[in-house]
Amino acid sequence: MQPVGVAAPLRVDIAEKTFRSAEGVPVTALHDLSFEVRQGEFASLLGPSGCGKTTTLRILLGLDTEFSGSFQLPQGGSNRIGAVFQEPTLLPWRTVEQNVRLALPKAMRNADLDRLFDSLGLAGMRSLFPSELSLGLARRAALARAFATEPAVLFLDEPFVSLDEPTAERLRHLLLSVWSARPTTALMVTHNLREALMLSDRIVVLSPRPAHVTGYFDVRLPRHNRSPQVMSDLLRSFHQKFPGAV
Numbered sequence: 001m002q003p004v005g006v007a008a009p010l011r012v013d014i015a016e017k018t019f020r021s022a023e024g025v026p027v028t029a030l031h032d033l034s035f036e037v038r039q040g041e042f043a044s045l046l047g048p049s050g051c052g053k054t055t056t057l058r059i060l061l062g063l064d065t066e067f068s069g070s071f072q073l074p075q076g077g078s079n080r081i082g083a084v085f086q087e088p089t090l091l092p093w094r095t096v097e098q099n100v101r102l103a104l105p106k107a108m109r110n111a112d113l114d115r116l117f118d119s120l121g122l123a124g125m126r127s128l129f130p131s132e133l134s135l136g137l138a139r140r141a142a143l144a145r146a147f148a149t150e151p152a153v154l155f156l157d158e159p160f161v162s163l164d165e166p167t168a169e170r171l172r173h174l175l176l177s178v179w180s181a182r183p184t185t186a187l188m189v190t191h192n193l194r195e196a197l198m199l200s201d202r203i204v205v206l207s208p209r210p211a212h213v214t215g216y217f218d219v220r221l222p223r224h225n226r227s228p229q230v231m232s233d234l235l236r237s238f239h240q241k242f243p244g245a246v
């Protein structure tokens with residue numbers, strides 16, 4: 001048990017998660033999945049398609065309670081959880097600004113969000129409705145909504161998937177700048193190694209299903225030092241440490 005007031009890490013200790021197919025056949029998605037993300041760290045959960053990444057996030061978000069094991073979420077200034085999914089899940093009949101404010105606890109509803117909208121390039125889009133947004137802009141609005149709540153932990157499920165690469169790259173930089181201004185413990189699911197190396201302090205490498213942790217790859221370099229040359233060195237050392245991982 002962590003003493004009150006001490007920053008607690010994200011601790012995951014899932015013994016097993018098994019689904020049943022429509023025919024009743026058991027499908028074990030997670031088995032002995034244990035890892036830790038230090039408080040304030042940005043971590044990625046990297047693993048092959050279908051290994052159990054989204055299942056893990058759903059458990060941590062409390063959306064799936066049928067598993068054996070336990071986890072502990074970080075305790076920060078707030079106990080709020082932020083989430084960004086592949087689908088931006090904005091309310092269609094509310095503006096961008098209303099979507100963000102509705103996610104806030106009542107006491108924060110009138111918070112000054114100018115800097116947050118500015119830093120995500122949304123200053124001129126606050127009164128638009130989701131149907132008026134491209135997928136890239138909708139993802140930005142979803143990021144704004146997640147950060148506005150000042151969560152103690154932020155979960156992201158492939159937030160840049162199905163965007164064209166220049167848009168995805170711009171969003172990764174926006175995410176980094178908004179996260180650097182409001183650092184919070186973050187766990188991002190991805191199967192994009194380059195993206196994980198660019199954004200993370202720690203990569204949690206998963207096995208094929210049923211997922212367990214193959215190992216950690218820590219990137220102890222300031223993000224502004226991750227030049228193309230450094231990135232290709234990181235890619236090489238990752239592949240040496242985890243041959244065939246992704």
Ligand SMILES: Nc1ncnc2c1ncn2[C@@H]1O[C@H](COP(=O)(O)OP(=O)(O)OP(=O)(O)O)[C@@H](O)[C@H]1O
Binds near residue numbers: 021029052053054
């Ligand atoms: N509701 C469900 N019922 C039955 N099986 C499921 C269910 N949800 C997930 N699975 C199975 O559990 C396994 C893990 O799925 P999950 O979506 O967590 O993988 P993933 O690593 O996120 O995959 P991807 O990278 O392709 O998104 C898969 O074999 C999937 O078919």
